[in-house]
Amino acid sequence: MTTSSIPVTLFIIGIVVAIIGYFLRIAHADLKKVVDGQSKIIEDQGKLKGKIELVEQESRLKYQALMEQTQLEIQNLARNVSDLSLAVRELIINR
Numbered sequence: 001m002t003t004s005s006i007p008v009t010l011f012i013i014g015i016v017v018a019i020i021g022y023f024l025r026i027a028h029a030d031l032k033k034v035v036d037g038q039s040k041i042i043e044d045q046g047k048l049k050g051k052i053e054l055v056e057q058e059s060r061l062k063y064q065a066l067m068e069q070t071q072l073e074i075q076n077l078a079r080n081v082s083d084l085s086l087a088v089r090e091l092i093i094n095r
Helices: 006-093
Strands: none
Touching: none
């Protein structure tokens, strides 16, 4: 190598390093966007899981309330049928 070709070689190496740096910077920016997007997705997923759990809990509570109400109605109906049976029996006996 001669002394005049050293600056040209350094210039070419500098351009190659600059091009590689440019592409690495673009890759870094794209990777950062992907990571930020994943963080947002994970955050949204956590919020949705929380909402799902609230809806499940609410539906369980409504189901339990409905079952209790149904049991009360069945007991009330059984009591009314029993009272009606007694009334019919008294009518038959008193005839």
